[in-house]
Every structure is written in C-alpha cells, then in structure tokens.
Amino acid sequence: MTKILIDCDPGHDDAVAILTAARHLDLVGITTVFGNAPVEDTTRNALAICTLGGIAAPVAQGFAGPFLGGTPPFAAAAHGRGGMDGAEMPEPDRAAEPVHAVELIIELARRHKGELVLAIIGAHTNAAVALRLEPRLKDWLRAITVMGGTAGPGNVAPTACINVYSDPESAHVVFSSGVPITWIGYELTRTVLMRSPDIARLRAGGRVARAMGDLAEFYRRSYVRIYGIDGAPMHDGCAILPFVRAGLVRHEPAALAVETAPGLARGMTLVDRRGIQPGLDLPPPRAPRPPNVMMAVEVDVPATIDAFVATLLSYP
Amino acid sequence: MAKMLIDCDPGHDDAIAILFAARRCELVGITTVHGNASLENTTRNALAICTLAGLDIPVARGCDAPLVGAATHAGDIHGRTGLDGAELPVPDRGPIATHAVDFIIEQAERHKGELVLAVVGPQTNVALALRREPRLASWLKAITIMGGSTTIGNITPAAEFNVYADPEAAAAVFACGAPTWMVGYNVTRQTGFTQPEIDRLRAAGGGRRTAAVIADLMQFYLDGQKRVFGLDIAPMHDVCAVFPFVRPDLLTFVEAAVEVELAGRLTRGMTVCDLRNKRAGAPGAIQEARRPNARVAVASDARRLIAEVIDVVLAFP
Numbered sequence: 360m361t362k363i364l365i366d367c368d369p370g371h372d373d374a375v376a377i378l379t380a381a382r383h384l385d386l387v388g389i390t391t392v393f394g395n396a397p398v399e400d401t402t403r404n405a406l407a408i409c410t411l412g413g414i415a416a417p418v419a420q421g422f423a424g425p426f427l428g429g430t431p432p433f434a435a436a437a438h439g440r441g442g443m444d445g446a447e448m449p450e451p452d453r454a455a456e457p458v459h460a461v462e463l464i465i466e467l468a469r470r471h472k473g474e475l476v477l478a479i480i481g482a483h484t485n486a487a488v489a490l491r492l493e494p495r496l497k498d499w500l501r502a503i504t505v506m507g508g509t510a511g512p513g514n515v516a517p518t519a520c521i522n523v524y525s526d527p528e529s530a531h532v533v534f535s536s537g538v539p540i541t542w543i544g545y546e547l548t549r550t551v552l553m554r555s556p557d558i559a560r561l562r563a564g565g566r567v568a569r570a571m572g573d574l575a576e577f578y579r580r581s582y583v584r585i586y587g588i589d590g591a592p593m594h595d596g597c598a599i600l601p602f603v604r605a606g607l608v609r610h611e612p613a614a615l616a617v618e619t620a621p622g623l624a625r626g627m628t629l630v631d632r633r634g635i636q637p638g639l640d641l642p643p644p645r646a647p648r649p650p651n652v653m654m655a656v657e658v659d660v661p662a663t664i665d666a667f668v669a670t671l672l673s674y675p
Numbered sequence: 676m677a678k679m680l681i682d683c684d685p686g687h688d689d690a691i692a693i694l695f696a697a698r699r700c701e702l703v704g705i706t707t708v709h710g711n712a713s714l715e716n717t718t719r720n721a722l723a724i725c726t727l728a729g730l731d732i733p734v735a736r737g738c739d740a741p742l743v744g745a746a747t748h749a750g751d752i753h754g755r756t757g758l759d760g761a762e763l764p765v766p767d768r769g770p771i772a773t774h775a776v777d778f779i780i781e782q783a784e785r786h787k788g789e790l791v792l793a794v795v796g797p798q799t800n801v802a803l804a805l806r807r808e809p810r811l812a813s814w815l816k817a818i819t820i821m822g823g824s825t826t827i828g829n830i831t832p833a834a835e836f837n838v839y840a841d842p843e844a845a846a847a848v849f850a851c852g853a854p855t856w857m858v859g860y861n862v863t864r865q866t867g868f869t870q871p872e873i874d875r876l877r878a879a880g881g882g883r884r885t886a887a888v889i890a891d892l893m894q895f896y897l898d899g900q901k902r903v904f905g906l907d908i909a910p911m912h913d914v915c916a917v918f919p920f921v922r923p924d925l926l927t928f929v930e931a932a933v934e935v936e937l938a939g940r941l942t943r944g945m946t947v948c949d950l951r952n953k954r955a956g957a958p959g960a961i962q963e964a965r966r967p968n969a970r971v972a973v974a975s976d977a978r979r980l981i982a983e984v985i986d987v988v989l990a991f992p
Contacts, residue, residue, distance in 0.1 A: 436957070510826075511826065511950070512949075512950045512951045512952070513951060514951065515962065516962040517932070517947050517948065517949035517950070517951060517962065517964075518947055584954070584957055585953060585954060585957045586951065586952055586953060586954065586957075587952060587954055614832070616832075616941055618833075618939060618940060618941045618942045619940060620938050620939050620940040620941075620942075621938055622936050622937065622938030622939045622942070622943075623934055623936045623938070623939075623942075623945075623947040624833070624936045624939055624941075624942035624945055624947055627833075627942060629832050629833050629941050629942060630832065631832035632826075632827045632832070633827065633828060633829060633832060633904060634904045634905045634906070635903065635904065635905075636902060636903060636904070636905050639902070639903065641751060641903070644830055644831045644834075644839075645751065645830060645831075645903075647832075
C-alpha cells in the first residue's frame with residue numbers, strides 16, 4: 360500500500376484529499392502550512408478532519424508565511440474566514456505533534472526510504488525548506504505529487520493559482536528538486552466539480568459524509584459567486600487520485616518552471632507546450648528545457664467524482 | 676470594405692495577409708518593421724510581394740529595432756531572407772520617402788474613424804505613432820493584432836514572437852484605448868495550410884504566377900514548422916488578424932483584460948490575458964479582474980478560413 364504524507368492547508372478540498380488518502384492509502388502523516396487560511400486555522404482544520412474521520416496519522420504544524428516573508432494571500436472569499444467554513448466540525452480530540460512540519464517530513468521520509476509519496480496541496484514552503492535542510496530527502500522520496508499552479512487561467516491572479524502564487528520561490532525549489540513529480544494544475548481541477556446531486560448524496564450519508572456535504576455546499580456557493588461555476592471543485596483530491604486508482608487521470612511529460620520574477624506573471628507555473636522537436640540545436644530563447652513533471656492533461660471527471668463520493672460515503 | 680493599413684514584417688504568413696487584405700479590404704498602405712528578419716529584408720520582401728501580385732500600394736519603411744534592447748529575428752522559421760523558399764521578383768520600385776510612423780499617422784488622419792490598423796509584426800512603429808500623435812488612437816476605427824497568446828508561446832514557452840520582439844511597444848498598443856482585436860498564437864497555431872492545400876495551390880496555380888510562388892513559399896514554411904514545432908500545418912498567423920473585418924463569423928472572441936509582462940525571468944513578452952471569468956465585484960482575487968481592453972480570439976473555424984484564403988490567392992494572375 361502506498362505510503363503518503365499530505366502537506367496541506369485545509370481548505371474544503373484538502374479535507375476530501377485527506378479522507379481519500381486515509382481510506383485507500385497508508386497515510387503516515389499530515390503537515391500543515393499557511394495558504395487558504397493562516398496556519399493556526401489550517402492546523403485546527405486538519406485536526407478536526409482527523410477527529411471526524413477517526414484518522415490517527417500525526418499532524419505537525421509548519422510555516423505561517425512564505426519563504427521570503429511578506430503577507431500571505433489567504434483565500435477567505437472561497438473558503439470562509441476559518442479556511443473551512445460551512446459545516447459543524449468536531450472539536451479536535453488532540454493537539455498537533457510537538458515537532459515542526461519540516462522535521463516530520465524528513466523523519467517520515469527517512470523511516471520509509473524509497474516508499475514515501477509527498478503530496479503537496481498547499482503552499483510549498485514546508486517541502487522546500489525540508490529539501491534544502493536535508494539534501495538526501497530528494498533521494499528518499501519515492502515521488503512528489505502536486506496540486507498547484509495552472510497551465511490555463513488562474514484564481515488569485517490571471518495566470519497564477521494560490522498554492523504556487525503564495526510562495527513561488529519554494530515552488531521553484533520543489534519543481535527543480537529532481538524528485539519524480541506528478542502534477543495537476545488548476546486549469547483541470549476547476550472542472551472536477553462536485554455538483555448539487557453529488558452533494559445531496561453525501562448529505563444523505565453518515566456523519567462524515569454529511570459534514571463533507573455541508574462543506575462542499577459552502578464551497579460550491581463560493582464558486583457560483585466568484586466565477587459563476589456551479590459546483591465545488593475537488594482540486595486537492597486530484598493530486599491523490601493517481602495513487603488510489605489508475606486510469607482516472609492521464610499524464611504526459613512536461614517541462615515546468617515557476618516564474619519568480621516580480622511582474623504580472625509572478626507565481627505562474629510555466630509549461631512548455633510548444634512541441635519543439637528533439638535534436639534541434641536552437642539558440643535561446645527558442646531552446647527547450649527537459650521535462651521535469653508528469654503533467655495531468657485529462658481527468659475522467661464523472662468517475663473521479665464518483666470515487667470521491669463513494670469514499671466519503673464509506674465512512675461512518 | 677474596411678479600409679486597412681498593414682504594419683508587418685514579411686514573413687511567409689505576412690505575404691498571405693497582404694494578398695488577402697489587398698483583395699478583401701481597401702488596403703491603403705503597408706508599413707514594415709524589424710521582426711521575422713531585418714528591416715531591410717522585410718521591406719524588400721513587402722515590395723517583392725507587391726511586385727509579384729501587381730499591387731499598387733505604398734510601402735513605407737519603419738523601425739529597425741525594438742524600443743528597448745536588440746532585435747530578435749526568426750530565421751529558423753522564415754529563412755535567412757525572411758521569405759526563403761521561392762524565386763521572388765526583384766521589386767519594381769522602392770519604399771516611399773515617408774517613414775512608417777508618419778505614414779500611419781497621415782493615413783489615420785485622412786481616413787478618420789474608418790481605418791483599421793492591422794499590426795502583424797512587432798509593434799514598434801505603432802507604439803511610436805501613438806506617442807507621436809496622441810490623437811491617433813481616437814482616429815482609428817480599430818487595431819487588430821496578430822500577436823501574443825492566451826496559452827502557449829512559440830519563441831519562448833510563454834511568449835509569442837511579435838510581442839516578445841518588442842514588449843514595451845506592445846504594452847503601449849494594448850493600453851492605447853482604441854478598439855482592439857487580438858488574434859494570438861493560441862488560435863493561429865491551429866489555423867493553417869495543410870500539405871494537400873499547398874499541393875492544390877500548386878496544381879491549380881498552373882499558369883498563375885502568384886499561386887505558384889506562394890505554393891513554394893508555403894512548402895518552405897511548412898517544412899520549417901514541421902522541423903521546429905512538429906506541426907503538420909503551415910500556420911497562417913497574420914492573415915487571421917484581417918478576418919475580424921472580412922469574415923468575423925470565422926473567429927470566436929471573448930472580451931478580456933490583456934497586459935504585457937515586461938518584467939519576468941521566464942515570461943517577459945507574454946500577453947497576460949485574464950480568462951478567469953471572475954465576476955465583476957466578486958471578492959476572492961489578490962489581483963482583481965481589470966476592465967477588458969481587447970476582444971481576444973479563442974477559436975477559429977480553421978478549414979473555412981483557409982478556404983477563403985486559398986480562393987483569394989488563386990484569383991491573382
């Protein structure tokens with residue numbers, strides 16, 4: 360069974376990712392980071408999800424802001440002031456571990472050498488610092504799977520998605536780390552929608568499914584209000600899916616680089632889709648870079664949503 | 676028929692744009708700029724196209740370098756001359772004495788409210804004209820641009836050549852306030868001649884000088900596109916910018932805010948198009964949605980568009 364550590368900022372869609380990983384994979388840990396909300400909120404939300412779902416994985420709190428400092432751009436408009444508004448969540452039955460997220464990432468990767476998948480579904484700060492602090496981490500990890508960035512429209516900026524926009528330097532460290540990376544961008548995940556009938560199915564389920572149905576309904580309303588999109592997008596869960604079941608997401612190798620310079624496109628994940636042919640001795644700027652990610656290019660949306668709904672309904 | 680002035684850098688696809696506009700618009704002039712090749716070459720190529728097709732249209736020479744930095748050329752696609760692949764006639768005349776910038780202003784003033792300025796090369800001439808004559812934007816009926824992209828670049832992963840070749844000029848043009856159409860590489864990359872269409876030009880062109888030469892040019896261009904980008908069509912980038920004023924039904928547009936990235940380590944020269952569809956007044960963005968300043972092409976009816984182009988080319992002697 361795949362061992363996975365989720366580095367996240369719950370977040371409505373993070374909750375689905377955590378519950379999906381806990382059901383189908385060996386979820387060995389959860390680390391939290393700022394992003395959708397301040398890190399104190401995302402940590403409390405992660406603990407509440409674990410309490411709700413009876414998940415025993417250790418939760419360690421990470422960074423409160425980006426690597427270079429500055430005020431992080433929280434996503435209260437979509438996720439609410441608490442980062443995960445819209446449902447009655449249980450009080451956490453425990454506190455976060457007394458270690459920093461970076462230490463937990465390194466510790467679990469060392470313990471599960473060659474086996475651990477690191478899922479990064481929030482800002483990349485914890486992962487980047489861990490990669491710099493422990494140079495062997497990149498060899499210990501089996502893979503990294505990322506939800507963040509976009510190869511199309513953005514959310515917080517015209518061409519940038521919040522997870523990368525929040526800390527572009529850290530995302531650059533991750534994408535250039537040399538670890539095998541599976542990547543899905545916002546241009547696809549914004550089409551993976553839990554619609555009203557799906558939400559109704561959840562609300563007719565058990566305690567966990569009902570809470571997730573309430574969360575999805577809040578998130579759906581946010582997307583209607585902000586983008587006119589009638590559904591709750593399951594961004595973060597999409598990063599977990601390839602390790603749960605093959606065939607739901609199709610990938611192609613791609614060269615991805617993060618724009619870190621100040622300007623309109625800062626925080627953009629730039630994918631080279633020009634189709635430049637191999638073996639050409641082209642001068643810069645035409646010359647391409649080698650692929651560094653397996654990029655998601657297609658999602659079987661109905662099957663994916665069914666998988667999420669069935670997973671959530673399988674909880675008590 | 677729309678009155679049109681084409682500002683260009685021929686260029687294989689520019690040649691087609693000139694022929695098409697000469698027949699389907701009232702083409703009042705051609706101005707040349709650095710770009711696919713040096714200004715000297717693009718000017719000679721524009722004159723050679725006019726000579727080939729018997730077009731009596733004034734050609735004015737423009738700027739030989741971008742506002743900032745050095746000129747970039749696209750020899751890997753268009754060849755050393757900018758229009759390799761065919762035996763072109765020696766131009767039967769030279770450019771007019773007027774500079775392209777002055778000519779653009781003069782024509783816009785003469786045809787106030789009527790002139791469509793098609794900008795299908797780097798935007799240096801137009802940016803300078805807008806600065807030199809502040810009323811120019813209000814005199815133009817429209818600016819239609821082949822340049823930029825909503826998704827995918829060609830010269831870099833993020834940037835299309837024409838905008839990359841002079842980002843500061845493009846920023847000035849997109850911000851000028853004239854009604855603006857942008858037909859970018861996202862659409863033009865998929866809108867081009869197939870090999871059978873080039874063969875058809877060659878076959879049907881028997882005895883027609885223009886079609887025969889164009890077929891040779893397009894063969895060279897298709898081979899380059901195949902070699903560099905793995906494409907099996909010869910994209911007709913520049914003529915696409917003429918279509919909004921000839922057959923607007925063959926392109927699909929959305930209104931969007933377009934800005935040019937002038938900074939950027941990887942993205943300089945990118946047209947940042949806001950296609951988030953973020954609702955006006957809705958919260959939730961760090962960078963709020965700006966007011967649309969262009970109609971941006973997002974799709975084309977490529978086969979019908981190219982069929983129109985072929986008909987025009989075949990009608991030349």
